Amino acid sequence: MNSPDLPDSTAGGDAAVICSAKGCRAAAVWVLAWNNPKLHTPDRRKTWLACEEHREHLSQFLGVRGFLKDVVTLQEWEASTAGK
Numbered sequence: 324m325n326s327p328d329l330p331d332s333t334a335g336g337d338a339a340v341i342c343s344a345k346g347c348r349a350a351a352v353w354v355l356a357w358n359n360p361k362l363h364t365p366d367r368r369k370t371w372l373a374c375e376e377h378r379e380h381l382s383q384f385l386g387v388r389g390f391l392k393d394v395v396t397l398q399e400w401e402a403s404t405a406g407k
């Protein structure tokens with residue numbers, strides 16, 4: 324598997340990004356981008372982080388509510404937001 328080291332680009336020396344699932348302290352690998360149309364404007368994106376184990380669970384949670392917009396790896400997400 325190809326897994327280069329992630330550059331530590333987060334500000335302030337934050338520790339590793341952790342999965343958003345309740346009680347989970349695993350390192351996040353996935354970013355779930357979502358939007359609740361009742362609360363957010365359409366271009367707004369909230370994000371949840373997920374480890375390998377909880378990606379399915381969390382994306383299903385958002386999916387059944389119609390909130391889920393995108394699921395990308397943390398690397399892709401950081402690459403896509405880095406240029407801003």
Ligand SMILES: [Zn+2]
Binds near residue numbers: 348
């Ligand atoms: Zn997890």
